[in-house]
Amino acid sequence: MKGVAITGMGIISAIGNSVEENYVSLTENKIGISRIQNIPTVHADVIKVGEIKKTNEELVAELQLSENNNFSRTAMIGTLAAKQAVENAGITSINEFRTGLISATSVGGMDMTERHYYDYFEKPELVKYITCHDGGDVAEKIAEELGLKGMVTTISTACSSAANSIMLGARLIKTGKLDRVIVGGADALAKFTINGFKTLMILSDDYNKPFDNTRKGLNLGEAAAFLVLESDEIIKKQNKKVLARVSGYGNANDAYHQTASSENGDGAYLAMKKAFEISGLKPSEIDYINVHGTATPNNDLSEGRALKRIYEDEKVPDFSSTKPFTGHTLAAAAAIEAVYSVLAIQNNVVYPNLNFEIPMEEFDLKPQTTLKNKNIEHVLSNSFGFGGNCSTLIFSKS
């Protein structure tokens, strides 16, 4: 069997608190973009976000955390998704095999840092939240909740982070360093990122419209998703059900600009090219591309050009961005889109790229705009981040 087996998935996003809920939303056009409720911000009436409609108190209760816990929102949604994934994979004894956890985040527990930043010195009861700021804190908390003791690390390469955690997990299994790896990412909405993207002027005041000629920018979102990857030895030994496989991966750097993508999408092109090499697949064998498609003018142009370069004279397969449903969930984006890719393979569907009206003038690329049923063997998923970080994953039917 080519590729690394996926045996479990867990997700929480603006369009659902489980894999099933997310799938229903994707296929019934239930979008998660709305006005922000959980964070008081002066931009509340201007921006739209993909928010998980649960308060921190509700999340604490759901996770049955003690009163003196110091979980950030990011850590809570991360733990929820990771627990679902482990349960879905039927794992009862987490340290039975050499098991690792690779998480991903952009700003870690910034939601707590920004909330309490100036109060720490006055309120001793808040001091416990200082350590939340650490990028590794989320993985630390998830590991503790899962009882996982072995290899735990975190990747932070902005909006491609979770793609890279999936990639590392697949490599750790392929090389025999680990038997089982829980991979994914988590990012909660924070004033820090809202204002950061706002100053970069890439937030839309409307619903995001990926690959549309009139696109104005992205809607931020929050989410967490984790997948369980397992070695073929475990699969055989335990006669496990394989949901799909990670068959290809590639990472490259655009080396063009700290926050902008190059006009020709060099990094994106190289990442896709590497992923095809690893998988041994030809571009024409891809049935669906879950594009990064943030709906910023820059990303969609760069990604589109890279797609045209990869496919040369061939037709680009059905593609769509699922960000009109969820918003751009930053470091978690590639993890939730990995779950969506696996669901596309399992259910043989292409999700609609909502809000699309007018094709971009630069090329003849038109995303799939309605739900489409067809056999799906291979899905390619792109994720690109600040710092020119470009990642591609390919998922295949087992």
Added chain:
Amino acid sequence: MKKTYINGVGCISTQKTFDTVFLEEAVVNHDENVLAIVPPAYKEYISPAASRRMAKGVKNGIVASALAMKDANVENVDAIITGTGLGCIEDSEKFLKSILDNNEEFLTPTSFIQSTHNTVGSQIALLQQCKGYNFTYVNGAVSFESALIDAKMQIEEDEANSILVGGVDENGEYTTSLFKLNGRIKADNNAPYDVLNSTTSGAVYGEGASFFVLENERKENTYAEILDVSIINTLEENEIEAAAKSFLKSNNLEISDIDAFVLGYDGNAAFENYYKNIAENAFAKTPQLYYKHLSGEYDTASAFAFWMAAKILKTQEIPEILKVNAVEKPDYKTILLYNQLNGKNHSFTLLSK
């Protein structure tokens, strides 16, 4: 399976670790609980205009990586892998403060852009026009070791021939004040600060950037071979010895094969036993070294230790200032490094000549 060699090193730290032989100018600072880097001549590496806009960590990362590449005599690498605990924390502080102070108005993007954890790795890629693999790990005390594990795997699997790998962290004023508040850094006005025989909790803090060129072939200028790197999230005090032995065993080594044992003592009396138990028992007859009295504690301080171990293997000399005990060996072939933070994020790194 290809082997991984350290063929170039570059270190910016709280000691003069550039334009020197090997720590001959090192001094132990007992007066301060937060140590600052000895700055290199940035203008030799970065134009003043660019330098003004750059975060401290980015600048140090650029200089340390340039030193490593020059040392290895290479002009480009196939991949760049970085570890950092808090990234460019000064810019995170700056952006967050302006959000809070100005009620989310009148903001400029510069500090937000720099605050992203992968800024150092991507700025180096941008400068070198390196379009290869580029990862950044951010997992506290194992951030650098995560980068090492990844790099070693790339070389073993023939995915890359040469890799720039490094650990970088910078001090931010507000963050250090928070770390004093929560006890991660030793309290103010408690000098003399001592790392080895401390009775107080918290660490003496530092900052730095250490970068290395790893390649798949032994060259004339090779420092050492990386035999193995392992990270373990959770270990109890009484599990360290067994973990160390099993790590050595998986490399067909025993404690007696280790010519020097580098420990991450950081002056935090509350977690000292993680080092002390194993040092005073299983490794009692092994030369023991420490370094955080020179580098200070920070998430990627273990990259300073990695630099130090590479230097020892190449020069076959151990500066007196590093020694914990008086045990000596006729020559130094194999070095084991062990680090942890607050009983979590343990790492074992094994280097050989």
